[in-house]
Amino acid sequence: MAKRIYIATDLPDGVKQKFLNLSSEVKIKDGDGIVSKEQLLENVVGCHALVCTFKDTVDVDVLNAAGPQLKVICTISVGYDHIDVAECKKRNIMIGHTPGVLSDAVAELTIGLLLTTTRRLAEGLDAVKRGEWGPFSLMWLCGTQLSGRTIGIVGLGKIGLAIAERLVPFGVGRIIYSGRTEKSEASKFNGTFVDFTELLQESDIVIICCALTPETKGLFNQETFSKMKNTSIMINISRGPVVNQDDLYTALTTGQIQAAGLDVTTPEPFPTDHPLMKLKNCVIFPHIGSATVDTRTEMIMRSFYNLQAGLKGERLPFSVY
């Protein structure tokens, strides 16, 4: 019996055929745009395998709609907070993800987001387009420099480490980090392990790199912002729900912190009329951390290997559990 596979995302031409060759019953989503909940429920019926992205919520409804023959879910992402892992474990459904390939792309994007925020690049381009670029002014559109700044990294995983390594040549001051345990790799950049409160109090730039868990949900709230320097800049590249957005809005508009750069929000896509959108000191990117042709292709290939193994009932090369 042919294995039915639903792929809830468009695939680049170069790799599409590989997936199509895995079975005679492969359905691939057409074109851009996110698969709706209804479309997902409809298309998973009778599937043995599901390939999805972090945009697709794979909950009990979806697992029930699929049926008991569903054996493997491959998410083209590192994070898997969009999948009900506990429920999958109960049903013996394997879950594959794509760790290890996107650290460089995400770290690079984080530096881009940081510089866009500290050096006010979006404001700059906007000023040119509006004809607001006038003759020389000493203090117009001045940003803050990275030289000598204390950087605080919340969660020193692969991505946090890659960010720290890229920041060193910018002449930053201390790099400190918080998390559950001390990391030996921190010696690569003379990083110091501190508790969360000390990180908030000491840092000029706070970069959030931790996973989204019940402990980190809403971690950045009114109380957190009140401990930060009011000249500080907050960068979030982890997951939107780690930051309480209402409290962030208050912090940014009352001078509790100076500016924020977000590559992740709640929800995604972010509504165009959200109050944070109107703030000049809040930069918002549409979750493009891993958005490079090379990295996305590598992630897709990892999912392919997960899928291939899962269809054979073998252990996945990149398994969530």
Place this chain on the structure above:
Amino acid sequence: MVRIYVTRCLPEDSVSLLQKTGLEVLMRSTDDAVPREELINGISGCTALICMLTDKIDKEVLDAAGPNLKVIATVSVGFDHINLDECRKRNILVSNTPRVSTDAVAELTVGLLLATSRRLMECVNAVKNGDWKSWGLLWMCGTELRGSSVGIFGLGRIGIAIAARLQSFGVKQFYYTDIVEVPQASKFGAEKVDLDNLLSKSDFVIINCALTAETRGLFNEETFAKMKKNSFLINAARGGVINQKDLYKALTSGTIRGAGLDVTDPEPMEKDDPLLTLNNCVILPHIGSNTIETRTEMANLAVNNVLAALDGKALLTQVPY
């Protein structure tokens, strides 16, 4: 009676420096160019002048100043706006502010490069316009520095500072073109090549040369034709090095992939310039040194040059006649 005349409002730190001296200071209260008549009135009888490059210090202004004027400190690297010959005749010392902005400009250039290669401005606008709903795996994908070749045209202090920052992004090979051998190039394994080789081998071409008779308009249709089709051109040096009409053609015909400019010719750029309509062209309003730290340091240097002159000491950064 010593009087210092300042043609612009200076940053807080610099004002404090001046106030500590107890000397009489006449300072314009705003950060815009002083009208010529006000300049001529203000400079009359003063001992020291702190000015900007928007202030034309010619024979007429020097005559209006009178015989007390001992020193002119411009808060800029350039001094084309000052008639050095007339200053020499009158024994007026002149200072500028070189070498202070290296870190700020290098930092901005990397930000500009990332804004171009990772399509950051397109993404900011996509979020604002509600285009985020079109998300797909290859939506808004950019190009990584990892594994790329970077060619720097003009490896002076700023070029070296840029290379140092890019090195930790996984660049595979640096090239440079310069009239001299640059010893520090070995730190990045940078190979010295002629311009044609730089153009044909580099995925990222970064212009860092001075604007001279030889470099004016150097990047034209012929030059772009020698570049790789997927390459990016970054210019934070001087706008006049690039022929902008030819750049427009190159960007719209797929001759090169994208360009990021912090400098244009003329400056400011007209808001209806065709380059501003292109998604693959990022333009910033010459904000290379626009950080509070660097502009303050420049202003402080001007103040300290003035104080040195008034003390009969050698200037810190004298412009030779």
